[in-house]
Amino acid sequence: MKILSYVKVHFFKNFEKIIAFAVAALIAAFMFQGISTVSFNGKAYSKNNAVSATYAKSMAKSEKRLNSISSVKGKKTVKERTKTTNKKKVKKKSAVKSKTKSKRKSSTYKKTSNKVENRLNSAELKPKEFLKGKDEKILKKHLNKIIDDDMSNYKKAKVCYDYLIDNTHYAYGGWGNAIESVLENGYGTCTEYSYVYMAMMKYLGFNAKTVDGSTAMAAGGYGYHMWTEVKLNGNTYVFDPQVEDDMTNGKINYYRFCKTYSEVPGAYIK
Secondary structure (H helix, E strand, O other), rough: OOOHHHHHHHHHHHHHHHHHHHHHHHHHHHHHHHHHHEEOEEEOOOOHHHHHHHHOEEEHHHHHHHHHHHOOOOOOOOHHHHHHHHHHHHHHHHHHHHHHHHHHHHHOOOOOOOOOHHHOOOOOOOOOOOOOHHHHHHHHHHHHHOOOOOOOOHHHHHHHHHHHHHOOOOOOOOOHHHHHHHHHOEEHHHHHHHHHHHHHHHHHHEEEEEEEEEOOOOOEEEEEEEEEEEEEEEEEEOHHHHHHHHHOOOOOOOEEEEOOOOHHHEEOOO
């Protein structure tokens, strides 16, 4: 009993000290646990953070090796190649769009009440050069004088037709050099008229050729003749600047300009 009394007395006397000691012990325990978590193999990382850091370093080294290999071979880095590829894709797409747009624009035209104008403007032009040397130079020189790239198909064909009629008279002696005879010297027969007009139309992109046969004469009957044919969207049309010149009396009426054979019945025999 005395012992118990002694313990109780001393316990209550040192109660605050015991509590303080217990709290200090708990704090020490928590601190020890925290230090053991933070201090892993002498590094300031937890186990998970250490693994993440190691992985990141490994990836960085791999990318560096790839880039160094690429630079040694004279190639772009991975990032640069990706950037270049994306640029090429964008450029290619824009080029395709631009090409489609321009193609669509060239194949469309504004319809008018003039059916001849619509026939010519609806055609797709495919320029073809077939002359050489002096003849080619002469033809291009005269075309450059009268043709503008902004002209419609109809306007181009009409300007060439008018040019021949206004600047050429009927005379023999030019077949040996039709281009020079008609365009430089201003004369020719139906053969030279039709050949030069065909050449002009082909250079502009029309599907043109010369044909020969017979045509109705003013005095009656038929006589030998040569004229130009042009195919437009699968249909054949007559262009005859020499006969048109004969029919002109101060004004071109275009009786033989882009006409179907049914529109000039009995005028031609092939």
